[in-house]
Amino acid sequence: MEKKVLYFEDVREGDEAPPLVVPNITRTQIVKYAGASGDFNPIHHDELYAIRAGNDRVFAMGMMTAGFLSHMITDWVGNGNLKKYRVRFATRIWPGDTVTCKGKLIKKYTQDGKNYIEADVFAENQRAEKAVIGTIVVEVPSKAKE
Numbered sequence: 001m002e003k004k005v006l007y008f009e010d011v012r013e014g015d016e017a018p019p020l021v022v023p024n025i026t027r028t029q030i031v032k033y034a035g036a037s038g039d040f041n042p043i044h045h046d047e048l049y050a051i052r053a054g055n056d057r058v059f060a061m062g063m064m065t066a067g068f069l070s071h072m073i074t075d076w077v078g079n080g081n082l083k084k085y086r087v088r089f090a091t092r093i094w095p096g097d098t099v100t101c102k103g104k105l106i107k108k109y110t111q112d113g114k115n116y117i118e119a120d121v122f123a124e125n126q127r128a129e130k131a132v133i134g135t136i137v138v139e140v141p142s143k144a145k146e
Contacts, residue, residue: 004078008108008115008140017103017119020072025060027095033064055092062089065099065132069123072101077138083116087134091125098126103136115140 031045039061042049050058066087073082093099103121110116116139123132 004075006077006081006117006138006140008110008117008142009144011105011108011117011140013105013108015105017072017076017101017121020068020075020101022068022099022101025093025095025097025099027058030058030060030064030095033061033067037061037063039063057095059095060093060097062092062132065089065093065123066134068099069101069121069132069134072103072123073121073136076103077117077136077140081138081140082136083139084137085134086136087121087132090130090133093123093125093131099123099131100126115142 027045034040034045041061043053043055044050044058044061047058066089069087070085073085101121101123103119105117105119107118108116116137119136119138121134121136122130124130
């Protein structure tokens with residue numbers, strides 16, 4: 001598989017990332033993520049526990065949604081270029097939700113001889129409620145240096 005390269009000269013402020021859509025989150029996906037991440041908080045897999053804690057039902061881990069967002073970022077900017085990734089969790093993702101991850105380039109600049117882009121990124125549900133909101137800083141190569 002060819003390595004994706006995003007060049008400094010090819011991007012403009014306002015450019016948007018190709019969205020990543022993860023349809024119909026299932027309880028099985030949530031349980032699989034628990035096993036992979038080691039996050040066995042029962043609020044994510046035990047229906048009765050989740051309800052007794054004041055929720056309608058179990059819900060996905062915030063880090064699972066941040067992982068979907070990370071996938072979109074890597075698809076957009078390439079692997080190994082991300083220098084900073086900050087997120088905050090805003091709302092929950094429930095079984096049956098569809099998650100759409102998006103990003104928008106807000107700044108490009110050169111500092112200390114290196115080219116960077118900054119972007120706002122987020123993951124939202126099908127009701128356009130943002131579940132994870134973040135920012136990224138990415139170092140990108142110049143065509144002139146290739």
